Amino acid sequence: MTTTTTATTTTTATTTTTTTTATARPARVAPGAVSLQPVDPARDAAVVHAWLAHPASVFWHMGHLSAAEVRDYLTDVAADADQDGWLGRVDGRPAFYAETYDPGRVLLAGIHDALPGDVGMHLLVAPPPDDPADRRPGLTDAVMAAVVRFCLAPDGRGAARVVVEPDVTHRAVAVKNAAAGFRVLRDVEVNDGGRTKRAALSVCTRGDFAASPLGVLAGVGDAAAGDLAPHLRPDLAEHAHRHLAAKALAELAHERLFRPEPDPVPERREPDGGPGPGVDTDRAPSGTGRYVLAIDGVTYRFAARTFALEHWVVDPASITRTASAGGHDVELPVDALELVAELQPSLRIPDDLVATYLEELSSTLAAACAKQERELNGASPQVPGLLAGLVPTATADDADDGPAGDDRRRADAFQAAEAAMTEGHPGFLANNGRIGFSLDDYRAYAPERGERMRLVWLAARREHAHLALGDGLTEEGLYGDELSGAERAAFADRLAGRGLDPADYLYLPVHPWQWQHRVPITFAADVARGDLVPLGQGADAYQPQQSIRTMFNRTRPERHYVKVALAIQNMGFLRGLSPAYMRATPAINDWVAAVVEGDATLRAAGFQVLRERAAVGYTGDVYHRTARPSAHRKMLAALWRESPVPRTAPGERLVTMASLLHRDASGRSLATALVRASGVMPEEWLRAYLDAYLYPLVHCLRAHDLAFMPHGENLVLVLRDGVVQRVFMKDIGEEIAVLGTRDLPPGVERVRGVVDADEKALAILTDVFDGVLRHLAGILAVDGVLAEDRFWAVVADVVDRHGAEHPDLARRVDLRVPRFAHSCLNRLQLRNTLQMVDLTDQSASLLYAGTMANPVADTRAP
Numbered sequence: 013m014t015t016t017t018t019a020t021t022t023t024t025a026t027t028t029t030t031t032t033t034a035t036a037r038p039a040r041v042a043p044g045a046v047s048l049q050p051v052d053p054a055r056d057a058a059v060v061h062a063w064l065a066h067p068a069s070v071f072w073h074m075g076h077l078s079a080a081e082v083r084d085y086l087t088d089v090a091a092d093a094d095q096d097g098w099l100g101r102v103d104g105r106p107a108f109y110a111e112t113y114d115p116g117r118v119l120l121a122g123i124h125d126a127l128p129g130d131v132g133m134h135l136l137v138a139p140p141p142d143d144p145a146d147r148r149p150g151l152t153d154a155v156m157a158a159v160v161r162f163c164l165a166p167d168g169r170g171a172a173r174v175v176v177e178p179d180v181t182h183r184a185v186a187v188k189n190a191a192a193g194f195r196v197l198r199d200v201e202v203n204d205g206g207r208t209k210r211a212a213l214s215v216c217t218r219g220d221f222a223a224s225p226l227g228v229l230a231g232v233g234d235a236a237a238g239d240l241a242p243h244l245r246p247d248l249a250e251h252a253h254r255h256l257a258a259k260a261l262a263e264l265a266h267e268r269l270f271r272p273e274p275d276p277v278p279e280r281r282e283p284d285g286g287p288g289p290g291v292d293t294d295r296a297p298s299g300t301g302r303y304v305l306a307i308d309g310v311t312y313r314f315a316a317r318t319f320a321l322e323h324w325v326v327d328p329a330s331i332t333r334t335a336s337a338g339g340h341d342v343e344l345p346v347d348a349l350e351l352v353a354e355l356q357p358s359l360r361i362p363d364d365l366v367a368t369y370l371e372e373l374s375s376t377l378a379a380a381c382a383k384q385e386r387e388l389n390g391a392s393p394q395v396p397g398l399l400a401g402l403v404p405t406a407t408a409d410d411a412d413d414g415p416a417g418d419d420r421r422r423a424d425a426f427q428a429a430e431a432a433m434t435e436g437h438p439g440f441l442a443n444n445g446r447i448g449f450s451l452d453d454y455r456a457y458a459p460e461r462g463e464r465m466r467l468v469w470l471a472a473r474r475e476h477a478h479l480a481l482g483d484g485l486t487e488e489g490l491y492g493d494e495l496s497g498a499e500r501a502a503f504a505d506r507l508a509g510r511g512l513d514p515a516d517y518l519y520l521p522v523h524p525w526q527w528q529h530r531v532p533i534t535f536a537a538d539v540a541r542g543d544l545v546p547l548g549q550g551a552d553a554y555q556p557q558q559s560i561r562t563m564f565n566r567t568r569p570e571r572h573y574v575k576v577a578l579a580i581q582n583m584g585f586l587r588g589l590s591p592a593y594m595r596a597t598p599a600i601n602d603w604v605a606a607v608v609e610g611d612a613t614l615r616a617a618g619f620q621v622l623r624e625r626a627a628v629g630y631t632g633d634v635y636h637r638t639a640r641p642s643a644h645r646k647m648l649a650a651l652w653r654e655s656p657v658p659r660t661a662p663g664e665r666l667v668t669m670a671s672l673l674h675r676d677a678s679g680r681s682l683a684t685a686l687v688r689a690s691g692v693m694p695e696e697w698l699r700a701y702l703d704a705y706l707y708p709l710v711h712c713l714r715a716h717d718l719a720f721m722p723h724g725e726n727l728v729l730v731l732r733d734g735v736v737q738r739v740f741m742k743d744i745g746e747e748i749a750v751l752g753t754r755d756l757p758p759g760v761e762r763v764r765g766v767v768d769a770d771e772k773a774l775a776i777l778t779d780v781f782d783g784v785l786r787h788l789a790g791i792l793a794v795d796g797v798l799a800e801d802r803f804w805a806v807v808a809d810v811v812d813r814h815g816a817e818h819p820d821l822a823r824r825v826d827l828r829v830p831r832f833a834h835s836c837l838n839r840l841q842l843r844n845t846l847q848m849v850d851l852t853d854q855s856a857s858l859l860y861a862g863t864m865a866n867p868v869a870d871t872r873a874p
Contacts, residue, residue, distance in 0.1 A: 046158035048110065048168075051090060051097035057083035059106050060099075066139040071182045073207060094118050095132075098162075100155065102148075108155050109136040112163060115175045123200050124213060129172025131163050152188065157230035160192050164218050172218070177202050177211035189214055193224030241451060243382040251677075252380035254328035256348035256373070260355075260441050261305065261314060261331070262324035267836040268861040270358050272303035275313055300327070307354045310335050310344070319793065319800050320867035321786040322834075349373060352441075361842045369842065372445030372581075376436070379444040383434045383460050387677035392432050392460065394676040395685050401425035402665045403689045403734040418662050423569035426657070426666040427555050429682075431462030436558070438673050438724070438787045439837045446560070447581035453525055457556055464553040464566055467574060468527040469499075471507055471517035471545040472648070476632025478591070479518050482598035482625040490626045491519060494571060494652065496551055503547045512542060520628050521550065521650050523561070523576045530579050530647050535633055543632045544648075558670060558725045559743070561587055565655070572625065572652040579647040588646030591629025591636075597651055597745030598626055599759040604744050607716055613818070618738025619708035620659070622728070624745050627651040656728050656740045665731045669705070669739070670724030673787050683788060684795040690734035694798040695806055701736040702810040704729070706785075708739070710776060710814045714821040717752030719775035720744075723783055751775065770833070773825050777832040777866065781807070786867075808868040828870035831863040 051060075061082040064074045077085065089097040095113035099106060111134040113119065116126030124130075137155055140147050162168035178185045180199055194214040202211045221227040223240070265272055305312040315330035333351075334341040344350075349370055352359070361369055386392035393401075402425055436443035449457065456463055479487055491500060504514040522531060527546070531539065538544040554563035554574065561578045565571045577589035601623040608614050608621055628650055635644035656666055672683040687697045705727065712718040720726070720741055728740040750756060750764045751772045785807060792798040808828065815822035839859040 045104075046100065046102050046107075046154060047104075048098040048100045048159070048162055051086050051099045051109070053083045053086035053090060056099045056106070056109075057086055060086065060109050060136075063109065063136055063138050068139040069136060071179050071185070072136060073205070092118075100159070102151065102155070107138050107151070108159070110134065110159050110162075112169050119202060119204065120175065120177060120200075120213070123202065124175060124177075126175075127173065129170075130175050130215075131169045131171035131173070132175045132177075133159065133163055134176075135159055153191070153226060153229055156188050156192055157226040160216060160221055160226065161230040164216075164221060174216045174221075176214050176216075178214070180210050180212050186212065189216075191224060192216060192226040193220035193222075195220060243385040244378065245381075248381040248384050249377070250346070251328075251384055252377050253346050253348045254331055255380060256377055256441065257331055257346050257351050258314070258326035258328040260348060260351055261312065262316070262326045263439055263441060263838055264355070264359070265324050266322050267838055268322075268834070269839070270305060270307075270355070272305045272312075272314075272316075275302040275304040277304070277313070302330075308357075310354055311341075312351075317790075317794065319786065319790050320804060321782050321864055323786040323790050325790045325794055348377060348441075359842050368447075369442060371447060372442035375446055375449075376442050376444040379436075379446075379454070379458065379460070380434070382454070382458075384677045386460070387432075387434075392462070393428060394432075394678060395674075395680040395682050398429050398432055398671075398682055399685045399689055399734075401428050402667055402686070402731055404663070404665070419569050419657050422660055422664065422666055423564075423566070423657055427462070427564060427566065429667045429671050430557055430564070431460055431555070432676075433460065433558055433668075433670055433674055434676070435670075435673060439783065440841060441838060442841065445582045448529065449525070449580060457523070457525060457560075459556045459558045459560055462555065464555055465524060465563075466549040466551070466553060467521040467563065467576070468524055469503065469547040469550055470520045470522055470527075470531065470630075470648075471503065471512075471514075471547055472520045472628070472630045473543040473632060474516050474518055476543055477518045477520065477628060477630045478595060480595050480598045480627045482623060483602045485598075485625055487518075490652065494574075495519070499551055506547050507545060510542070510545065512545065517545065518628055519547070520630060520648065521574055521576060522648070523563075523578045524549075525580070526576060526578055526647070534644065534647060538630075538633050544630065558668065561589070562653070569657045570655055572655060573622075575624075575651045575653060577647050577649045579643075586643040586646065588643060589629070589649035589651065590646045591631050591649045592645070593746060594627035594629040594649045594651060596759045596762060597624050599757070600748070600763060601625070601744045603757055603760050604718070604748060607718065608712075611711070611715065613711050613715070614708050617708045617711075618704060618730075620738070620740050621744055622654040622656060622740050622742040624651045624653045627745070651745070653742060656730075659740070660730060663732055664737065667729050667731060668725050669727040669729055669784070671729075672701075673724060673784075673791065675791075681791050681795055683791055684797050686731070686734040687792070687797055692735060694792065695802060697735055698792075698798065698803065698806050699810065701729075702807060704736045704739045706776075706780060706807065706810050707814055709780060710811060710825075710827065711818070711821075713751070713772065713775050714814070714818065714825050717750050717754055717772070719749045719751055719772075719779075721747035722779055749775075769825060770829075773827055773829065774833060774835065776825075776827055777829075778835045781867065782835070782864070783837075804867040811868060828868055829866055830869045831865055834861045834864045835859070836861050 058079055061077065061079040063069055064072055064077065064082060066075075069075060074082070074085070086097055089095050089111060094117045095111060098110040098112070100108040100110060113132040113134075114126075115124050115130050115132040118132065120126070120132065135156065137152050160174055163171045163174045174194075176189060176194060177200065178189065194216040196212045196214045198213055200211055200213045202209050221230075261272065264270060300315050300317050302313065302315050311334050313332045313334075314326050316324050316326040318324055331346050333344045333346050335344055336342075352370060352373060353366075356366060383392070387394055404421075404425075446454070446458070455461055456465060479490075481487065481490065495503075503519065507514045507517060531544065531546070535544055539546065552565055552567040552571070555566050556562070557564055557573070560580075560582065562573050562575045564573055575589065579586060579588045581587070601621070605621050605623050608619060630648040631645075633644075633648070635642060660666060674682045676682075687694050690697050692700075705722070709720065709722055712720070721743060722741070726741065726743045726747070728742065730737045730739065748763055751767050753766060756764060789800050789803040792803060793800045811827050836859050839861070843859065
């Protein structure tokens with residue numbers, strides 16, 4: 013590389029003397045200011061000659077040179093356009109000599125595959141003084157850090173990578189290189205001045221250096237690189253602990269696992285007049301009470317508001333945790349994990365599963381820290397940013413880029429909101445378990461990271477696999493739409509290259525994590541015998557959705573979602589896909605779609621389903637031949653689901669219903685923001701939403717005995733100007749149920765689950781009222797948008813409107829009964845953290861805690 017730099021580059025490397033009561037670190041002396049200047053052979057030859065002649069410099073193999081020969085050497089280096097010499101000083105005194113060079117032209121030509129931005133480096137540090145009292149501990153570290161920083165810095169050599177080739181026997185320099193972040197690529201033979209040496213070819217990127225100990229010493233380590241887990245810090249952890257503790261107190265009280273009592277202790281104030289433990293009720297929202305929960309020597313106090321359906325909204329900042337010690341209350345940190353451990357006798361988590369549950373809760377805590385960090389550093393939009401994408405200006409959709417541009421804008425806003433969601437399931441505490449993900453996996457694949465990924469494709473031998481197709485779809489049509497011609501040709505070539513006939517195989521997409529952790533290990537025998545053949549990554553980029561197995565196509569948003577059998581443990585299940593279930597999935601979807609499309613009431617409401625059009629599964633593994641079914645039978649399957657993007661128009665925006673329960677790191681609610689941005693009255697906004705969501709679900713249940721799993725992530729809302737226009741229902745094949753005896757076509761019978769009228773009503777009363785609407789009602793009430801009584805009055809009006817318009821159907825399912833069975837979700841996960849319910853008989857697996865008052869109970873006189 014040519015050199016024109018003549019300015020002095022100075023860096024100050026400082027260290028501190030640190031002592032702890034447990035272990036004293038070695039004292040270090042701040043080495044002072046380190047500077048580099050281009051070498052001046054006439055001026056510097058004598059000092060460099062003295063250093064080279066010292067026995068400590070033996071690995072330079074230049075100790076035999078005279079001062080004149082060293083001057084000639086330095087002159088040659090300075091004159092070479094591909095290398096440079098630098099004299100380094102510490103506090104103005106000569107202390108080291110460094111060389112930088114182009115490794116593609118000097119020394120490593122033909123040995124190292126140089127990349128643009130590679131800079132080679134040699135370093136000679138002055139030998140230590142003979143008198144130990146004159147030595148400066150930490151000097152070599154500071155010099156090494158300064159030189160590597162100089163090589164990488166834009167105002168230095170501006171390298172993308174620093175390349176070194178030390179003698180493999182030079183152990184001291186190997187240790188120093190490792191401390192600077194160098195990674196050994198391989199051993200090579202290098203001809204160095206007529207002498208061949210075996211060298212450890214090593215490289216160091218800016219990221220490597222920033223994350224290294226010497227990078228930190230040089231002051232270049234940033235939060236992301238210098239700290240391996242920057243989201244796990246005290247302030248973010250305290251926020252996450254308080255949020256999870258508030259949710260635990262609220263949801264477990266809702267499920268009647270304990271009962272907080274009104275706090276008899278008056279609110280205390282600190283001597284300076286500030287609030288003590290508890291909450292300042294003068295500033296708390298109207299209706300806030302103070303409560304106490306005593307657990308075996310530990311006492312929790314907090315402020316909360318209570319609503320219909322025994323819904324609690326606990327103020328996280330108000331929570332205190334104290335223990336009695338020596339007749340005095342000692343305040344303890346609020347810790348969500350400790351809260352669950354303290355509550356274990358009440359929660360009745362089996363002893364052999366409590367650690368698994370705590371691990372899922374700990375993972376949820378870590379995710380909460382990371383989500384907040386992303387919001388605070390601007391990597392994830394807060395509510396105002398989301399609102400700008402979901403309620404565009406009048407000209408936002410007028411860009412002259414055609415339908416493809418419209419689709420792109422809708423997809424971008426849709427996926428920005430999807431990645432910004434912070435809560436996960438509103439009822440479950442441990443809802444981001446993801447057991448099996450490493451930190452790197454989390455960063456690559458967690459939905460809230462919003463990263464794009466490529467699927468890995470396998471060829472599955474046709475005799476051990478099946479492809480189920482929806483009405484009107486062919487195998488050629490499916491693969492032709494979802495894979496480019498180049499991909500299919502490449503896959504066929506890879507099979508043919510192994511002597512295999514592509515016609516004997518079906519193509520099966522898997523998640524990259526699934527490929528790394530499941531396919532080559534759990535299914536090693538299948539890969540070895542060629543029943544499963546890895547084909548490599550596909551071309552399209554996908555974004556993980558909140559339902560973590562589902563991927564949205566970012567390259568071609570109009571194409572299908574892909575749902576894969578990821579097979580990690582998350583929220584009480586191993587999240588896989590059953591090949592057996594996949595056989596009937598397209599047929600079930602076609603039947604449901606026909607029911608919906610054939611119903612005039614549902615068409616008028618704009619209610620639609622996103623069909624799962626095709627599914628593939630592999631069953632040739634040994635796990636499908638064991639006597640007892642296991643989760644291992646759910647690790648190799650996939651399905652393709654329709655995208656909502658092509659079904660929307662300019663001016664419309666998409667967002668999952670889960671977003672209505674979202675609060676950002678500042679506590680702002682997206683639902684509240686949508687209501688206020690819409691320009692319509694809150695009751696009108698709510699009625700539009702319920703007409704699109706609740707009314708169709710009531711009709712499906714009453715008219716067709718058809719029940720969905722209508723939680724937040726399973727519905728996609730279509731917004732215009734912030735108001736819900738209609739909805740798309742998804743996740744049909746695994747989660748719908750027919751709760752009656754109506755005729756079903758062959759292959760669809762598995763979804764039948766005949767129940768009595770009271771249990772049938774729970775499809776709305778539990779899954780909609782308790783599972784979704786109680787949370788939204790609490791948000792709008794706390795934010796002062798809509799009082800709770802008016803919220804439930806609108807819900808009752810929508811139910812009554814359906815009854816008035818369909819009086820013959822209303823009698824089949826009464827949704828205004830006084831009380832209904834209180835089904836408890838966390839109790840399911842606490843009972844069995846590995847499998848909450850038997851998917852083949854979900855009704856029999858449910859747990860109840862008595863009955864609850866219906867907030868829309870009919871109180872009208874008969």
